[in-house]
Amino acid sequence: xxxxxxxxxxxxxxxxxxxxxxxxxxxxxxxxxxxxxxxxxxxxxxxxxxxxxxxxxxxxxxxxxxxxxxxxxxxxxxxxxxxxxxxxxxxxxxxxxxxxxxxxxxxxxxxxxxxxxxxxxxxxxxxxxxxxxxxxxxxxxxxxxxxxxxxxxxxxxxxxxxxxxxxxxxxxxxxxxxxxxxxxxxxxxxxxxxxxxxxxxxxxxxxxxxxxxxxxxxxxxxxxxxxxxxxxxxxxxxxxxxxxxxxxxxxxxxxxxxxxxxxxxx
Amino acid sequence: xxxxxxxxxxxxxxxxxxxxxxxxxxxxxxxxxxxxxxxxxxxxxxxxxxxxxxxxxxxxxxxxxxxxxxxxxxxxxxxxxxxxxxxxxxxxxxxxxxxxxxxxxxxxxxxxxxxxxxxxxxxxxxxxxxxxxxxxxxxxxxxxxxxxxxxxxxxxxxxxxxxxxxxxxxxxxxxxxxxxxxxxxxxxxxxxxxxxxxxxxxxxxxxxxxxxxxxxxxxxxxxxxxxxxxxxxxxxxxxxxxxxxxxxxxxxxxxxxxxxxxxxxxxxxxxxxxxxxxxxxxxxxxxxxxxxxxxxxxxxxxxxxxxxxxxxxxxxxxxxxxxxxxxxxxxxxxxxxxxxxxxxxxxxxxxxxxxxxxxxxxxxxxxxxxxxxxxxxxxxxxxxxxxxxxxxxxxxxxxxxxxxxxxxx
Numbered sequence: 001x002x003x004x005x006x007x008x009x010x011x012x013x014x015x016x017x018x019x020x021x022x023x024x025x026x027x028x029x030x031x032x033x034x035x036x037x038x039x040x041x042x043x044x045x046x047x048x049x050x051x052x053x054x055x056x057x058x059x060x061x062x063x064x065x066x067x068x069x070x071x072x073x074x075x076x077x078x079x080x081x082x083x084x085x086x087x088x089x090x091x092x093x094x095x096x097x098x099x100x101x102x103x104x105x106x107x108x109x110x111x112x113x114x115x116x117x118x119x120x121x122x123x124x125x126x127x128x129x130x131x132x133x134x135x136x137x138x139x140x141x142x143x144x145x146x147x148x149x150x151x152x153x154x155x156x157x158x159x160x161x162x163x164x165x166x167x168x169x170x171x172x173x174x175x176x177x178x179x180x181x182x183x184x185x186x187x188x189x190x191x192x193x194x195x196x197x198x199x200x201x202x203x204x205x206x207x208x209x210x211x212x213x214x215x216x217x218x219x220x221x222x223x224x225x226x227x228x229x230x231x232x233x234x235x236x237x238x239x240x241x242x243x244x245x246x247x248x249x250x251x252x253x254x255x256x257x258x259x260x261x262x263x264x265x266x
Numbered sequence: 267x268x269x270x271x272x273x274x275x276x277x278x279x280x281x282x283x284x285x286x287x288x289x290x291x292x293x294x295x296x297x298x299x300x301x302x303x304x305x306x307x308x309x310x311x312x313x314x315x316x317x318x319x320x321x322x323x324x325x326x327x328x329x330x331x332x333x334x335x336x337x338x339x340x341x342x343x344x345x346x347x348x349x350x351x352x353x354x355x356x357x358x359x360x361x362x363x364x365x366x367x368x369x370x371x372x373x374x375x376x377x378x379x380x381x382x383x384x385x386x387x388x389x390x391x392x393x394x395x396x397x398x399x400x401x402x403x404x405x406x407x408x409x410x411x412x413x414x415x416x417x418x419x420x421x422x423x424x425x426x427x428x429x430x431x432x433x434x435x436x437x438x439x440x441x442x443x444x445x446x447x448x449x450x451x452x453x454x455x456x457x458x459x460x461x462x463x464x465x466x467x468x469x470x471x472x473x474x475x476x477x478x479x480x481x482x483x484x485x486x487x488x489x490x491x492x493x494x495x496x497x498x499x500x501x502x503x504x505x506x507x508x509x510x511x512x513x514x515x516x517x518x519x520x521x522x523x524x525x526x527x528x529x530x531x532x533x534x535x536x537x538x539x540x541x542x543x544x545x546x547x548x549x550x551x552x553x554x555x556x557x558x559x560x561x562x563x564x565x566x567x568x569x570x571x572x573x574x575x576x577x578x579x580x581x582x583x584x585x586x587x588x589x590x591x592x593x594x595x596x597x598x599x600x601x602x603x604x605x606x607x608x609x610x611x612x613x614x615x616x617x618x619x620x621x622x623x624x625x626x627x628x629x630x631x632x633x634x635x636x637x638x639x640x641x642x643x644x645x646x647x648x649x650x651x652x653x654x655x656x657x658x659x660x661x662x663x664x665x666x667x668x669x670x671x672x673x674x675x
Binding site for chain 2: 024109121123141151205
């Protein structure tokens with residue numbers, strides 16, 4: 001093999017790529033060993049190993065309540081977002097009308113509007129309705145933030161859906177509701193599950209709206225982390241971070257399995 | 267024959283109408299839901315940006331008297347009487363507190379004046395206008411300054427452009443002309459420019475890092491590319507707060523980055539990487555990089571390499587063929603990725619709040635500061651409106667460029 005400028009160039013590009021992948025991945029891995037350290041400082045090298053911080057985490061009433069809140073709010077928001085997003089995606093697939101582009105722009109805008117604007121607006125409006133500092137208010141806004149993900153993933157799956165299946169079902173005497181549940185839904189199910197996972201992750205990681213519309217009773221895991229990092233970052237935070245990373249990575253692998261089974265678009 | 271064609275056309279049109287109606291029917295629940303949880307709240311924010319309820323609500327009689335005042339001569343005695351009546355009409359101290367805070371935000375010192383008069387309000391009950399004026403002046407000489415009454419008169423209307431003007435460092439002067447605020451008070455344009463600047467820097471760094479990676483992935487067999495994409499997706503799925511915590515651990519003065527640099531002998535003492543611009547940009551690039559890689563990769567994957575090969579076989583240098591044949595075909599992906607990352611970046615709050623210093627706070631932080639600390643909702647909402655406008659303009663551009671994928675058409 002001769003050393004040509006192109007080869008050197010390609011090698012440089014590949015080295016840069018490996019560097020970028022390391023930049024993406026390593027910071028997340030760095031925090032894991034520190035959660036098992038006996039030291040109360042978040043520094044390497046780790047000399048003594050211990051589960052002390054995990055015991056402290058599980059004994060903490062604050063963190064337990066935050067986890068309970070997160071696992072209450074995120075699934076509730078996910079269910080609402082998934083049902084509404086899926087219905088809209090089914091309705092909007094393969095039909096065109098004046099104003100559809102604008103309608104879609106509005107439906108997708110929760111992904112785009114700055115989260116602080118959503119938080120302040122929701123606080124102002126919900127305070128008037130008595131929904132400030134309530135679980136209901138938090139679930140509703142989190143559901144709204146998740147709907148664009150459901151809408152886009154289910155729509156993408158429907159692009160590949162053979163409408164003749166639904167027509168065949170109708171011609172065989174099934175009503176539209178039955179056709180939806182027995183024919184359309186099973187076909188687009190991977191898209192629905194993927195959208196639901198995105199909606200779940202959106203709520204599960206949301207902190208800014210929570211800062212505005214949730215009271216102390218509704219503190220979620222991200223909000224507890226936000227407070228913890230701002231005040232005094234301890235190895236307990238590293239323990240939470242480790243558990244969260246394991247959990248979200250598991251969610252992601254579920255999604256990847258779904259993606260490889262059916263041709264789910266990106 | 268013609269009749270049946272018309273029938274068929276009618277049937278088609280009927281079928282089309284039915285499908286559009288079905289589409290709207292299935293979309294309606296989501297639209298209504300978003301109206302309630304998202305669109306109306308944003309409307310409430312925009313309303314609050316031009317609303318000015320405190321003075322109009324607390325001082326209706328005073329505002330009515332000041333209506334006929336020339337704003338230059340001494341305030342009329344009737345204004346003092348009316349002010350006393352308005353104070354007596356207040357149901358609870360919180361009403362006076364809201365008024366005092368509002369006036370104080372424009373005229374420092376007004377808070378103690380208003381609260382002092384509020385506590386003595388019973389003593390004004392039976393006085394006539396000149397006596398009321400004398401009683402106010404006896405409480406505090408400053409009650410005679412015309413500026414105080416001008417502030418009340420100026421804010422007597424329920425709607426005001428003042429917050430929006432203030433959010434771009436403008437104000438109305440005594441004659442109502444829009445002028446720039448004094449240099450030392452002009453902060454918001456600087457914060458807006460800083461927000462756009464941080465957004466642009468983060469976007470540029472993301473593009474520089476993502477472009478080669480996306481290109482490399484697009485040259486690999488699909489299976490291998492998918493396996494490497496997982497390495498991009500793990501951080502994408504990891505909580506933003508987990509990643510912020512990780513960067514604090516890495517970038518602190520005795521963190522791994524500083525230790526590694528010291529170990530290599532490149533630095534003598536730790537670099538300041540946290541609670542400044544460097545930390546904010548590193549963490550934001552880390553969080554937003556996947557949003558650049560994924561659209562670039564998906565565009566590059568679909569580009570046939572034949573043209574590039576043709577260019578090389580026709581004598582072009584491979585690098586020239588890359589720049590002149592391949593790169594132009596990736597521009598739709600570049601535009602989509604750049605706009606998406608920039609739009610998301612200018613709305614960031616958590617990363618600058620946790621990793622930046624006071625000089626690295628972006629527009630979102632100002633919104634939160636005015637809402638949570640100063641309790642100045644007018645200012646919070648006006649700044650939010652500025653941020654929203656910038657975002658929506660860019661979103662409009664983004665939707666023009668992003669075509670052909672799923673719902674974006």
